[in-house]
Amino acid sequence: MAAEKKAPPGPLEYLRRWPLQAWIFAVLAFLYLPLIILMAFSFNTSRRNIVWEGFTFKWYEKALSNDSLIQAFVNSLTIAFICTILSVILGALAAVLLWRFRFPGKTPLEGAMALPIVVPEICMGVAMLVFFARVFPWPTGMPWPLNLGAITIAHVSFSFPFVATVVRARLASFNRELEEAAKDLGAGEWRTFMDVLVPHMQPGLVAGALLAFTLSLDDFVITFFTAGPDTITFPVKVYSMLRFSVTPEVNAASTILIVVTVALTAIGLQMQGLQGEKKP
Amino acid sequence: MKEAPPETVDMAPVHTHADKPGVAVKPNAIIQFEGVTKRFGKVVAVDNVNLQVQEGEFFALLGPSGCGKTTLLRMLAGFDTPTEGRILIDGKDIAHLPPNKRPVNMVFQSYAVFPHMSVEDNVAYGLKMDRVPEAERKTRAAEALELVKLGGFGARMPDQLSGGQRQRVALARALVKRPRVLLLDEPLSALDAKLRDQMRSELTQLQEKVGIITFMMVTHDQDEALATATRCAVMNRGVLAQVATPADLYEFPNSRFVADFIGSVNLFEGVLTVDEPDHAVVQAPEIDGQVYLDHGVTGAKGAAVWLALRPEKIEMHKRPEGVAALKMEDAPEGANVIAGVIKDIVYLGSEDYVRSGDRGRTPHQDVPLQSHALRPRRLYVG
Numbered sequence: 001m002a003a004e005k006k007a008p009p010g011p012l013e014y015l016r017r018w019p020l021q022a023w024i025f026a027v028l029a030f031l032y033l034p035l036i037i038l039m040a041f042s043f044n045t046s047r048r049n050i051v052w053e054g055f056t057f058k059w060y061e062k063a064l065s066n067d068s069l070i071q072a073f074v075n076s077l078t079i080a081f082i083c084t085i086l087s088v089i090l091g092a093l094a095a096v097l098l099w100r101f102r103f104p105g106k107t108p109l110e111g112a113m114a115l116p117i118v119v120p121e122i123c124m125g126v127a128m129l130v131f132f133a134r135v136f137p138w139p140t141g142m143p144w145p146l147n148l149g150a151i152t153i154a155h156v157s158f159s160f161p162f163v164a165t166v167v168r169a170r171l172a173s174f175n176r177e178l179e180e181a182a183k184d185l186g187a188g189e190w191r192t193f194m195d196v197l198v199p200h201m202q203p204g205l206v207a208g209a210l211l212a213f214t215l216s217l218d219d220f221v222i223t224f225f226t227a228g229p230d231t232i233t234f235p236v237k238v239y240s241m242l243r244f245s246v247t248p249e250v251n252a253a254s255t256i257l258i259v260v261t262v263a264l265t266a267i268g269l270q271m272q273g274l275q276g277e278k279k280p
Numbered sequence: 281m282k283e284a285p286p287e288t289v290d291m292a293p294v295h296t297h298a299d300k301p302g303v304a305v306k307p308n309a310i311i312q313f314e315g316v317t318k319r320f321g322k323v324v325a326v327d328n329v330n331l332q333v334q335e336g337e338f339f340a341l342l343g344p345s346g347c348g349k350t351t352l353l354r355m356l357a358g359f360d361t362p363t364e365g366r367i368l369i370d371g372k373d374i375a376h377l378p379p380n381k382r383p384v385n386m387v388f389q390s391y392a393v394f395p396h397m398s399v400e401d402n403v404a405y406g407l408k409m410d411r412v413p414e415a416e417r418k419t420r421a422a423e424a425l426e427l428v429k430l431g432g433f434g435a436r437m438p439d440q441l442s443g444g445q446r447q448r449v450a451l452a453r454a455l456v457k458r459p460r461v462l463l464l465d466e467p468l469s470a471l472d473a474k475l476r477d478q479m480r481s482e483l484t485q486l487q488e489k490v491g492i493i494t495f496m497m498v499t500h501d502q503d504e505a506l507a508t509a510t511r512c513a514v515m516n517r518g519v520l521a522q523v524a525t526p527a528d529l530y531e532f533p534n535s536r537f538v539a540d541f542i543g544s545v546n547l548f549e550g551v552l553t554v555d556e557p558d559h560a561v562v563q564a565p566e567i568d569g570q571v572y573l574d575h576g577v578t579g580a581k582g583a584a585v586w587l588a589l590r591p592e593k594i595e596m597h598k599r600p601e602g603v604a605a606l607k608m609e610d611a612p613e614g615a616n617v618i619a620g621v622i623k624d625i626v627y628l629g630s631e632d633y634v635r636s637g638d639r640g641r642t643p644h645q646d647v648p649l650q651s652h653a654l655r656p657r658r659l660y661v662g
Contacts, residue, residue, distance in 0.1 A: 181392035181394070200396075
């Protein structure tokens with residue numbers, strides 16, 4: 001009968017115990033319930049976000065006809081897009097530099113690169129405010145999208161270290177003989193970089209790009225300090241709308257933003273997956 | 281126990297690859313190292329190497345790890361530049377050319393097959409860099425794959441190949457450019473034992489097939505070098521110890537290092553007592569006697585020398601009861617005899633080693649002696 005003694009529970013079987021189930025439920029609830037409520041109430045006829053009265057698209061119509069909201073939305077996407085491209089290029093080059101070369105001041109540079117990740121955002125924001133007000137005033141009254149320059153520069157400066165970190169981690173697994181093989185077969189420095197190093201870095205580049213995009217898109221603090229009256233981004237706009245009242249219009253706009261970011265992330269991951277599986 | 285002098289080939293010689301059929305060795309030097317020295321900081325990796333490799337040779341650079349053989353190869357490929365000296369290929373100094381401008385191609389130790397390209401794209405990569413038209417690229421890549429017995433594998437991705445197949449891809453990729461010299465960096469070290477033997481013979485066959493391409497291989501595995509190469513250079517601490525055919529390396533090592541490094545060997549210290557052009561005698565206290573050699577030694581009389589005795593050149597005979605041990609003086613002409621007692625026999629599969637505790641000068645000191653003499657000499661021919 002000893003053989004029939006109850007086997008100790010396997011790792012997944014612990015999930016059958018109620019404390020763990022409750023824990024998981026709580027985690028999922030606090031993670032997703034607010035989002036679901038936000039989305040649900042964007043379809044609510046009532047102006048108040050408390051009681052459900054009926055289904056409607058009117059808040060979406062209202063949000064889409066709110067020119068300043070649309071402008072903020074477009075601004076945010078534009079900034080995020082430019083910021084992503086610049087961050088990926090800068091971050092990848094910084095990663096290659098730190099990985100490949102030994103030079104005086106390398107360690108301080110590595111430390112300095114990590115600073116934007118560690119320094120509190122509020123400090124970065126104030127620093128950017130002072131910098132763009134005193135040291136490097138971005139000319140006002142520039143045509144769109146050049147008027148977004150200050151914000152974009154600020155965004156790049158805090159998101160490219162994230163890209164560099166991700167890409168550098170990826171580079172650690174690179175076999176230097178691949179590079180030598182390419183050169184041995186007749187490739188110059190540039191071709192070697194494009195044909196061998198970039199394909200290897202690619203998963204890191206995609207991950208870094210997604211990171212930079214979302215970091216830029218939803219940044220509030222630093223943007224708040226660098227934005228001018230004509231360069232409002234979506235998070236700043238939502239904040240200013242909330243100061244008057246919480247209307248379902250904000251819910252609708254937020255829902256659109258969520259859908260856009262989730263879709264972009266999905267596309268990014270899908271592209272990465274396709275690259276990885278490009279085999280017959 | 282009867283001891284034949286090292287040179288007497290009374291048992292089947294092990295390596296006779298000095299003159300392989302099919303490999304045309306032309307007497308013009310394709311690679312020349314002239315006083316090449318490479319220093320990494322204070323470390324001298326390669327020290328004043330002078331070496332000539334002839335066209336069509338299969339040349340092996342052999343040595344223990346850290347002896348500078350890989351550095352020498354990398355200088356030929358262009359990944360390192362010599363601190364001093366010149367490297368010539370076809371009479372042109374290439375020491376400071378970048379790797380992509382040299383008429384050499386390399387098979388890397390890790391194969392370095394590009395993981396994100398198909399087999400065909402890998403092989404055709406070098407041709408693409410040379411701006412060969414696409415149609416020609418395709419046919420030449422297919423030919424090269426056929427050559428390494430990977431025909432039909434062109435569409436595969438490298439992670440769908442085994443280690444041996446990936447190595448073939450690396451070989452095809454290097455050969456497709458028809459280089460003057462093919463460099464092989466420890467090409468067989470990452471394969472398992474059985475595959476290694478197979479690839480070893482395929483490498484020599486491959487060289488016969490491609491004809492005019494000179495092969496230069498780096499290895500720390502002496503069997504590999506002796507079995508594949510037409511000529512070997514043994515390196516030690518950045519210096520060329522000996523450059524010779526495999527048979528000469530084995531039979532006539534020029535230093536204790538080479539004798540010890542190539543094959544297994546019994547080494548005894550001795551003093552040169554007779555040194556004539558046609559024979560020499562060494563007094564070796566460890567084996568308690570004088571050893572007759574049927575060749576002269578370039579050394580002063582009375583010089584301390586090392587006596588190298590190959591295990592397979594030892595014969596063992598039982599001493600009949602009541603008969604006194606043969607003295608060295610009683611030995612038949614040209615043979616050396618010492619008395620000893622077998623203390624231990626180690627069975628090692630294909631090579632049995634007898635560790636006989638030779639009677640040393642002092643009664644309690646045993647001198648280990650490796651020999652194959654107890655191997656049953658039977659041949660099974662099926």
